[in-house]
Amino acid sequence: PDVKEAFNDLKFSNAPGAALILKVDTDQETIMIDTYEKETTPEELAEEMSDTTPRYIIYSYKLVRDDGRQQYTLNMIYFCPETCNDRLRMNYSRLTPFVSQQLGLTKIIELKDMELFTESWLKSVVA
Numbered sequence: 122p123d124v125k126e127a128f129n130d131l132k133f134s135n136a137p138g139a140a141l142i143l144k145v146d147t148d149q150e151t152i153m154i155d156t157y158e159k160e161t162t163p164e165e166l167a168e169e170m171s172d173t174t175p176r177y178i179i180y181s182y183k184l185v186r187d188d189g190r191q192q193y194t195l196n197m198i199y200f201c202p203e204t205c206n207d208r209l210r211m212n213y214s215r216l217t218p219f220v221s222q223q224l225g226l227t228k229i230i231e232l233k234d235m236e237l238f239t240e241s242w243l244k245s246v247v248a
Contacts, residue, residue, distance in 0.1 A: 124141075145175075152177075163239050175213040177213075180196045
């Protein structure tokens with residue numbers, strides 16, 4: 122599937138924890154699917170991610186509010202580790218607004234250290 126199809130699949134899945142991970146093909150300057158995890162946790166994703174390569178993570182998260190209400194949120198996380206090279210950092214930074222606009226996700230959460238990507242951190246930034 123292309124990025125839009127995979128995004129729509131994720132969007133309408135109401136998955137409690139699923140992730141569409143996107144990467145930039147720097148030669149062609151296109152956005153591509155890196156992986157699509159239909160069931161995962163922030164902690165599992167953090168273990169799989171590279172410490173040197175930026176990625177866009179579109180994460181479907183089941184937020185349970187204090188009053189018991191449930192809400193499924195789609196979150197765009199721009200992961201850019203401090204150890205990545207300047208060329209990659211510039212390419213991803215430049216394309217971040219474009220990706221956000223194309224997917225209709227207005228809030229971009231920036232993350233520099235995948236060790237911080239936990240369920241409690243995610244709940245704190247989306248609640």
